[in-house]
Amino acid sequence: MSYLINGEAGSSHLLMGNEAIVRGALEGGVSVATGYPGTPSSEIVESLAGVAKERNLYVEWSVNEKVALEVAAAASFAGLRSMCVMKQNGVNVTSDFLLHLASSGTRGGMVLVSCDDPGALSSVNEGESRLFAKMVEIPLLEPGDFQEAKDITKWAFELSEEIRNLVMIRSVTRMSHASGNVRYGKLPDGKAHAQFDFHGSLLDQEKGPMISMVVSAAELQHGPQQEKLRKAAGIFEECPFNTYNGPERPELLIVTSSACNLYSREAIKALNLEKKAGVLKLATTWPLPRNVIKRHFALTDRIMIVEEVLPTLEENIKVLAAEMAPEIGIKTFYGKRSGHIPSVGEMNPDLVIGALSSVLGLKRKSMPEAFAGKARKLAETVVPKREMTFCPGCPHRASYWSIHNAIEMDNRKGFVCGDIGCYTLGMLPCGFSTLKTVHSMGSGSGIASGFGKLTQFGMDQPVVAVCGDSLFFLAAMHAMAIAVLQTSPFSLVSLDNSGTAMTGFQAHPGIAANAMGEEMPALDIAEICRAMGARVEKADPFDLEGTRKALNEMMEHREGAKVLILQQACALSPQRKGRKSYEMEIDEEMCLGEECGCNRICTRIFGCPGIVWNREKGVSTIDELICTGCGVCADICPQGAIKRREAE
């Protein structure tokens, strides 16, 4: 990560959008950075942690997004510049504190970065965070390319200090994870010094206590807060990041922001519309720069708004257009509400091309059908059909095998409440379709606790919840507290793979090292649950029968919340990756294959990619390159044909 701090001002570097944000934060003199891991945001805190020592930063993977924002706020209150980073769902989690923070205001420049995931490429939803900026009345900035990702981040700290309030930056997956050239600025030198002043009057934001006001005095704070927003709007009128590209009098004006800026420009180029269509790219999307918009709207009558997910920009623009109509006349709008731009999923240049063609009445040049058909056919033959599955040697596959079997054998219509992580795949065949509810982070445990309390209404189905180790601290712990208290009879299975595996092994309180790699005493989930009063057992998920028995045993006890901790490191974790415990081999003579007595349970049901079905021979074989040598499948085979030998 040294390339993020080395490099002359003016030199160019190929950076991922998230790294550009990091460089911007460093150039902006950030001192404290916090967050909770979540794709596509994780690299920001990770990269800052990587340079924490050299740049004297404090970087923290917090227990959840709410705490992350609180920790960052403290730094701002003490006069430091701070940043808090999360994915879109995290903003929901932090929203309570966010509302209060926006009302008290900040001191040192403070930036909230939310990386949204249109199309839900690595999320369970494509919920969007832009609306929060409007709701809690803080400025929202959206970089439109990689250079801007850096420059806008740096500028956001200055803006925050100028208006004395938090500033929100919103990125999206294709902005965060794609790469582009970024010209470096200067890194500041000089040491930051923290001190919290509180001797001033209650309403003195600079020297008084930082308090989000009680109701009776709320207007004393709310008025000034809105004043800050108006100030921001004024600054935005002059903001160099709001740009226009196009002819003087475009036939059609595209208004856009973020990654859609890139798609729009590409679409215009592809259709040779440079002389007809212009792009007004806004970086300051809340509050909107009224005069900038007025100036550009005066140039044309037809306006298309290109953005992802909800018509947020579109609706805000339409309010302004309605207000300005007496001066600029009545405009025709194209966007999500007119059906030209889809309201779900990611945007891409093709979608913009489609929208442009339909608005401007162009014949769309699509692929000739003969060619498309050929391509489809070829794809079917050369690209194997793939279902989502767990990695070879993944402990979750083994855990779900045992959980599934325990539930089926128990035979009382038991079910499992799922949660968010790699193990969400437990709802699919690769996890034996075990999960029957999945919602937000940590909510599986709360839901399970609730199901458990329905015995009074005659529900006697055993209830199980699964939860990753990181999620336990994020939210499941709270559900557990009430479940133990209310003696809700459910079993929590903690799928402890020793790290926040899905997002790349970030630190959490259960791990003996923090974000910056310093050793820490780890918190013990088992001890925490025991202290709450829950019965706690541990098992090794690679011991299938032992795990199954432990869970069956647990489900028999109807009195109160119980915890089963299944501990086994992720197959991709540093401690397991590239290391085989066993050399696996299948005895072809013994393999029953498709006969009665087996029917390919290893390849048809268990489904570890390390075992492949040899159709010609009618036997299963181990793919040595893929097999991680966990040895679990040896216990699946009813014939004992899968052999494991200790690896040297």
Next chain:
Amino acid sequence: MVKNSGPYELLSDVIHKDLCIGCGACIDLCPYFKSYKGKTAMLFPCTFSEGKCFAYCPKVELDLDELSRHCFEAPYSADPLGHYHSIEISKAGREMGGTQFQAGGTVSAIMSFALKKGYLDGAVLTGREGLLPVPCFVTQPEEVLKCATSKYTAAPTVSALNRAIQDGYEAIGIVATPCQAQAIALMRSSRLDENDCIDPVHFVVGLFCTWSLDFRAFEDFIEERTGTESIAKVDIPPPPAEIMEVYLANGAKLEMPLDEIRKLTPESCSYCFDMTAEFSDISVGVLEGRPDMNTLIIRTERGQKLVREAVDEGYLIVDGIPEDAMEHLTWASENKKKRALKKAGDAGMINTPDAEKRSMVRLRGEILERIMVASQGCE
């Protein structure tokens, strides 16, 4: 021969209809069917249209003539006690010492003797862990005693036979309830596995059975009354006592009215028409009024030979059956048969054309008629 089907049919026609008694015949044949707390569960879908699981299940498409021909070389008869050579009364002989048996200890004595003589290389029995009956495979005569006494809940005993066969044992004895004995007979007569030219089952001791109990229901019932105290023995003394006795580990004894216990019987037992384990080499039950003796039905040559040898060598004592006991036995067996076949007939589960609906049981119409009119004396 009846058409064989597969796991889906087993699921839909037996398990989902609550006809499964959990005998264990389909357990451990493959990775898909497992038994837990007396209940059979299918863990994962199996796609076969024909399988051993369906073929061995005694609760669907049980063709009585075919089974009877295989076991006795004669079609199924209307005799309430099935095919047999003789009926006697018996108890364990001096060689068996003073162990605690359910009744006379005939079953344990015969199995110990057969193992000792090397007629068997192993025996499938049913032991217990707490209240739970657990299938056991033993190879030493002394181990037989550890499984003595009845566990009144249905047990997946046949699963231990499946495992013993897979482990390569070739002369296996088994103690089985009537439904389990039917499953074993199905297994032995099945032509599904062409490779099996030797019959590893050497000797089947059938137990009389009027009903068994659903494990979970029984466990809840007992736990409510005994708390956490563990159970040492359960007994149903012969009529007219009408109680179940539960002996606790701390020495206490509880008595439960049989009327309440009978309510814990699984649905499956109410369709069962076999009281005396008709498809076995010998069948053993209690003898009314004589808690130290068994009723013993000898059905095959093999059974006859083993019993005689056991008597000669001091493992077994036999005597003639009193007339009133014989009468009561016949009446009780007939009674169960009529009640069950009436219920199955009313539900359309006998001799149905299989294209339309699978039968629970198949038997010749004339035999069915004779059974149904044989005696008007039943309840």
